[in-house]
Amino acid sequence: MNFPGEIIVKEVGPRDGLQNETEMVPLEAKIEWINMLSETGTSYIEISSFVHPDWIPQLKDATEVAKQIKRNPDVTYAALVPNLKGLERALEVNVDEVCLFLSASESHNKNNINKTISETLPVLKNVSKEAKGAGKTVRGYVSTVFGCPYEGSIDTEKVITICDKLFTMGIDELSIGDTIGVADPLQVEQVTSKLLSYFPKEKIAMHFHDTRGTALANVLVAMNLGITKFDSAVGGLGGCPYAKGASGNLATDDLLYMLHRMGVNTGIDENKVINAAxxxxxxxxxxxxxxxxxLNSQPL
Amino acid sequence: MNFPGEIIVKEVGPRDGLQNETEMVPLEAKIEWINMLSETGTSYIEISSFVHPDWIPQLKDATEVAKQIKRNPDVTYAALVPNLKGLERALEVNVDEVCLFLSASESHNKNNINKTISETLPVLKNVSKEAKGAGKTVRGYVSTVFGCPYEGSIDTEKVITICDKLFTMGIDELSIGDTIGVADPLQVEQVTSKLLSYFPKEKIAMHFHDTRGTALANVLVAMNLGITKFDSAVGGLGGCPYAKGASGNLATDDLLYMLHRMGVNTGIDENKVINAAxxxxxxxxxxxxxxxxxLNSQPL
Incomplete structure (x- = not known):
């Protein structure tokens, strides 16, 4: 194995985690919790989503969250934005980075936001342009890259075309998502190699879900190819969006356990992450x- | 990555799984279940343990299990044996393979069977000799290789010395165990490489636990070094012997998911394994x- 000595772990728990939880977390708790996360040594937190409150009521307090958290200057505070209206709200509260999203699967995209991929691209282009004009960096999520709940397998060529279009519109980084947690390490090796033959590794992050237990194996393979940025959610928050009771987001604490024990530096204090969990x-x-x-078990 | 096209999955659920469950499974259910496992395409099932019934009451019916299951000629039926008395019972019911066990950690071994490692070795030597004399193959479990609940880290040199002694007494195969599920992939790479510099890969199996989510990543690294034999338990049966509520044995179904999706052949029918689970x-x-x-979740 040949892997990077440093990995950037991007905390998506407050957005991708909470949006898939049925419980409403009170605003005050979110603020306190994000403040705790800000002090773990992490360099990145996706704090909420500026989609229409009816879409994701759990995150309808995005504005208040962004306003009331204590900003650590060493942390990039990002938020999801679906369109210009969402961007306007995000800019009002001065998020550092704007995250857009698109599915690599036509039917997943349609099901998710009721638009085809080609109808979505111009929207993202406008939002990206406006965000960059406002001095923000822009991240894009490309979801269902390794499999779709409706279509099954996804053609990697199609993923490359979509990534190319997103980078061409000025997006700074793409997070390549295994939204339903089906990816296996060989597939990750193949898809990542292909991506890296087109795009620089600094612009690619991987977003794995642990639904079938393969997330850390997939991280390992991507690291071995030089990928240095991974998304994860504290405590595995969020679960699987398609199967209540199954695992979802790769847990930040599981990722840190593996990386730190391998001697890979993240700058993050595992104990502080566990306290936040x-x-x-x-x-x-x-x-x-x-x-x-x-930690919740009883010693035998 | 460079991995074998075929992997032998050794089913340890009826022994390592059930011995860590508090519920007593009725004899009839064990027989029916092992018969189901025998028809999954697996080539190996560890059916029970001939330790003293007071030690592991869950497996006190080992003799009846061995007598009453329907033997598939394509399956090796193995059982754990601690000493000559246990061997006698195992031979009476004609198990195919005898499994011995020893810890790489002095304090774990002492805690487990109240003997030092040097006190245990002559016992194993006798049992191995008698078993071989009776025409049986012999497998050895070396446990806590990647970490011990009492001592912490374990010196790989010590593991090599123990393995060498066990092979010298005629043991056919050693299963290298991460008993408490602490191993990380870099450690697995280092320990496995070292083992393979001394012993042929055909004689080494790996036995990972998924307590910290690293089991499949660890399998991947070992496969990449040429290891072709892995232990696992149906459904992740058994849990962690040191933390009630945490994960234990790598689940056969999780392992099969990863291997089959990677195009690696095991000869095992995943659906039949799920039915057995x-x-x-x-x-x-x-x-x-x-x-x-x-499978137990509710679709959303």
Whole structure:
């Protein structure tokens, strides 16, 4: 194995985690929790989503969250934005980075936002342009790259075309998502190699879900190819969006366990992440990460 | 990556799984279940343990299990044996392979069987000799290789010395165990490389636990070094012996998911394994494998 000595872990728990939890976490708790995360040593937190409140009521307090959290100057505070209206709200509260999203699967995109991929691209182009004009960096999520709940397998050529279009419109970084957690390490090797033959590795992050237990194996393979940025959610928050009770987002604490034990530096304090996991677990029960299951277990 | 096209998955659920479950599974259910496992295409099942019934009451019916299961000629039926008395019982019911065990950690071995490692070795030597004399193959488990609940880290040189002694006494294969599920992929790469510099890869199997979510990443690294034999338990049966509620044995169904999706052949029918998992889940609740969590989830 040949892997980078430093990995950037991007915390998506407050957005991708909470949007898939049925419990509403009170605003004050979110603020306290994000403030805790800001002090873990992380350099990146996606704090909420500026989609229409009817779409994701759990995140309808995005404006208040962004306004009331204590900003650590070493942290990039990002938020999801679906369109110009959402961008306007995000800019009002001065988020550092704007995250756009698009599915690599036509039917998943249609199902998710009721638009085809070609109808979505011009919207993203406008939002990206406006965000860049306002001095923001822009991140794009490309979802269902490794498999779609409706279409099954996704052609990597199609993924490359979409990524190319997104980079061409000025997006700074793309997060390549295994939204339903089906990817296997060989597939990750193949898709990542292909991506890296077109785009520089600094512009690619991987977003794995642990639904079938393969997330850390997939991280390993991507690291071995030089990828240095991975998304994860504290405690495995969020679960799987398609199967209640199954695992979802790769847990930040599981990722840190593996990386730190391998001697890979992240700059993040595992214990502080665990404290943040225990804090949010008061509101969102039964976090699914391996670390939390151990810590919540009874010694025999 | 460069990995073998075929992997032998050794099913340890009926022994390593059930011995860590508090529920007593009725004899008839064990027989029915092992018969189901025998028809999955697997080539290996560890059916029980001939330790003293007071040690592991869950497996006190080892003799009846061995007598009453329907033997598939394509399957090797193995059982754990601690000493000559256990061997005598195992030979009476004609198991195909005898499995011995020893810890790489002095304090774990002492805690487990109340003997030092040097006190244990002559016992194993006798059992191995007698078993071979009776025409049986002999497997050895070396446990806590990647970390010990009492001592922490374990010196790989010590592991090599122990393995060398066990092979010298005629043991055919050693299963290298991460008993408490702490191993990370870099450590697995280092330990496996070292082992393979001394011993042929055909004689080494790996036995990972998924307590911290790293099991499949660890399998991947070992496969990449040429290891072709892995132990696992249906449904992740058994949990962690040191933390009730945490994950234990790598789940056969999770392992098969990854291997088959990578195009690696195992000869095992995943659906039949899942059926066997559902069968045993009637007796042992809440199997922890990712596959079973998905199958037991509610679609959203």
């Amino acid at each position: 225990f804090y949010i677990e008061k509101y969102v029960k039964n976090l699914s990460s391996h670390q939390m299951k151990i | 559902f069968y045993i889940e009637k007796y042992v609740k809440n199997l922890s494998s990712h596959q079973m969590k998905i």
